Amino acid sequence: MRPWLLGTAVLGTGLAAGSAQAAAHAARLSGYNQIYRPQVHFSARRHWMNDPNGLVYYDGWYQMFFQYNPYGRRWGNMSWGHARSRDLLHWQQLPVAIPESRRFMIFSGSAVVDWHDTSGFGVHGRPPLVAIYTAQPRAHRGPQTENLAYTHRSAGGSGKNYSGNPVLNIGLRNFRDPKVLW
Numbered sequence: 510m511r512p513w514l515l516g517t518a519v520l521g522t523g524l525a526a527g528s529a530q531a532a533a534h535a536a537r538l539s540g541y542n543q544i545y546r547p548q549v550h551f552s553a554r555r556h557w558m559n560d561p562n563g564l565v566y567y568d569g570w571y572q573m574f575f576q577y578n579p580y581g582r583r584w585g586n587m588s589w590g591h592a593r594s595r596d597l598l599h600w601q602q603l604p605v606a607i608p609e610s611r612r613f614m615i616f617s618g619s620a621v622v623d624w625h626d627t628s629g630f631g632v633h634g635r636p637p638l639v640a641i642y643t644a645q646p647r648a649h650r651g652p653q654t655e656n657l658a659y660t661h662r663s664a665g666g667s668g669k670n671y672s673g674n675p676v677l678n679i680g681l682r683n684f685r686d687p688k689v690l691w
Contacts, residue, residue: 562589562617569595613644614645615644619641621690630659638659641656651682652679
């Protein structure tokens with residue numbers, strides 16, 4: 510083999526190996542492969558998250574709702590994020606379940622499956638997934654209230670707010686985080 514041909518082959522192999530290593534390193538630093546990112550516990554793809562708010566098994570999936578700021582890495586714009594898993598190890602983050610509104614941020618609460626449709630939110634024999642959450646008025650003016658939202662889908666998307674909200678208003682500014690057993 511001619512020396513220049515051998516040199517070109519070695520150089521090409523070295524560049525290809527270097528590119529593959531660089532791509533593998535970039536993959537380790539992105540998404541759920543980041544070096545210091547929790548690998549067993551769920552973490553949002555991006556932005557700020559906090560309290561888990563509803564952990565239920567529904568429609569063949571483990572469902573988890575959590576405090577979430579869909580717009581930034583700091584506290585604010587409180588909404589409920591949503592993720593689901595078949596095995597409690599591999600999670601799929603879904604669209605925001607309960608978004609904030611112009612009047613309220615969505616604080617902590619619970620989620621339950623109403624297996625016997627005692628709420629009347631079920632459709633065609635399908636039990637609803639019901640969220641019970643605290644609505645926090647913007648600028649902390651006015652009382653915190655307890656509210657309901659519900660859905661019939663486990664695949665994500667916004668739940669429907671109950672038209673009779675708030676379901677509990679005792680007039681206090683610090684009345685929050687309902688924990689409900691159904």
